[in-house]
Amino acid sequence: MDGTALSARHSLSPETAQLVARHKPGGPLERAFYTAPEVFAADLARIQYRHWLFAGYAFQVPKPGDYFTYKVGTESVIVVRGREGEIRAFHNVCRHRGSRICNTEAGHAHRLVCPYHRWTYELDGALVLDTRREFGVDRAELSLKPVAIENAAGLLFVSLADQPPDFSAALATIRQKMKPHAIERAKIAHQIDYVVKANWKIVFENNRECYHCPPNHKEYNTAAYDVQRDMAMLDPSLQPGMDAIVARANARFRALGLDEGDAMSTMTGVAFRCHRTPVMEGFVTQSMDGKPLSCLMGDIKAWDSGTLRTTVFPNFWQHTNCDYAAAARLTPIGPDETHVRGYWLVDEKAVEGKDYTLERLLPIWDLTNRQDWKICEDQQAGVSSHAYTPGPFSLVRERNVAHFLDWYLGELR
CATH class of the missing domain: 2.102.10.10 (Rieske [2Fe-2S] iron-sulphur domain)
Incomplete structure (x- = not known):
């Protein structure tokens, strides 16, 4: 590889170029985007070998x-x-x-x-x-x-690019908002390597919406407001209640010297997000019962600091709570296979058996992960069928999926 200018050298196959050209902005992808080896080669060259x-x-x-x-x-x-x-x-x-x-x-x-x-x-x-x-x-x-x-x-x-894309906005935002959590003074309490039999884009799409949460994520739904947030967008009469929850959370965040949050899971920039959201009232962290899972992390001084949600296209997301963080790193293996490394972080001074146990730390995110991987594998099986044709996205509950795919197509063009 001379100079790692892979994305500059890679030309789309005629079939891939046609797929990209006929895609309608804001809509789902056709079958070949998830199954064709030539599209996977383009994904590596134009996305994985170029972006951060x-x-x-x-x-x-x-x-x-x-x-x-x-x-x-x-x-x-x-x-x-x-x-x-x-x-x-x-x-x-x-x-x-x-x-x-x-x-x-x-x-x-x-x-x-x-x-x-x-x-x-x-x-x-x-x-x-x-x-x-x-x-x-x-x-x-x-x-x-x-x-x-x-x-x-x-x-x-x-x-891996000779001239990487501008990353300054993401760096500045993540450094500022992540600072109180002092991730540089954390440690990996546990990690799990998952192999998901699905295209990496399907795995990332799944992360970008919670339309699927009510029937699939009983445990996660008890700790976060994703479902209520979506319902408030669909039913304006529910919005004042959601606004009041966010206002109470923000008053608490300000008192702790933290950035204000929002119930919305919106992107901070074109290819990243880093913003705080409240955990369910009565909870101090994202856990099965709302109780702490470890000692406070970094420079966080009090319980219930919300969850700092960080996402960077194309391979990372992390939920950082007051006492632990759960993260995922995606690595494409093939058109229909993705390696996901799940991380659970705690403060470097936390002692297993005293401050945390894996029996309490892991379940909410390990369960949610495994539930998601099953959904993704079912979707991969379906989109691999010649009977598959893309259906419509919800303009409300799947808007972030549309944003991710529009970004992705823009990088292939």
């Missing part, structure tokens, strides 16, 4: 030499903390014969050493071997190829 992808957390590399890897499609990235404390990212490709350098998902290394011929790189990517005499090339020309990386209040995003 959540790779992991800064606290996963606490010491110089700590690293983790993230793979999407054919590309693998090393995220490593340098000797001065800076976090860098590199393509996981040796500059000699192209071998993968780090073959483990995470580890610690004094230097990065290729297992093939032992070419060795400093943590800043510089080649240690003097190559001029034997290879006729100055070693300065053979450093590891860098990958763009940004730290958004402890969330690490990478872009």
Whole structure:
């Protein structure tokens, strides 16, 4: 890969170009968007290899030499903390014969050493071997190829593009609103790797609406106002009650020095959102019974700080409560398969068995995740049928799905 300019080099197949051209803005996608290998190839090149992808957390590399890897499609990235404390990212490709350098998902290394011929790189990517005499090339020309990386209040995003899209608005918003939760001082209490037999877009579409929540998410519905919010939009007589709930929550948020919230699950920017929503009155966090699941996180000083909902297209969302955060990282595997890593974060000082237990921490989001994956797999099975033709979106309850798909199509054009 020369310079990682994959999105610039990739041309849509004639069939994919026709699909994109005939799509009606605001509407669902045709069958081939979820099933065709050539569309999946375009998704990798135009979306995954270009946009900012959540790779992991800064606290996963606490010491110089700590690293983790993230793979999407054919590309693998090393995220490593340098000797001065800076976090860098590199393509996981040796500059000699192209071998993968780090073959483990995470580890610690004094230097990065290729297992093939032992070419060795400093943590800043510089080649240690003097190559001029034997290879006729100055070693300065053979450093590891860098990958763009940004730290958004402890969330690490990478872009494989030579010229990544502007990410400044998302960075500024996430850094400001996430700061009280101090994710950089959190830890992973547990993670679960799910393999969903559905296209990555179906998984993301599912996240962008709660029209499906009443019949599918009994547990989640007890802790959040998504369903009531949607009903208030459909029935104006319910809006004053929803407004009063939000006003009470915002008074509490202001008293805590937090940003004000909104019941609406709207996008903050074109390809991201980061805004606070209230949890159900009588609850202090998103849990099965409304009671705390761990000790307070970061610099949060009181219970019931709402939920900070953060979404970044195309692969990440996180719900950050006063005591824990639940997140998901999506990685496309094939046209009909997606890997989802679920994270549960708690404060770095939280002690398992004392401040939290997995038996209480996991259920509300693990249940919700598994319920969603079943829905997604059923939808994938249906859209794979030749009998499938796109139906209409709800202008109210599926507006965020339409927004996501309009963004997606815009990136393919």
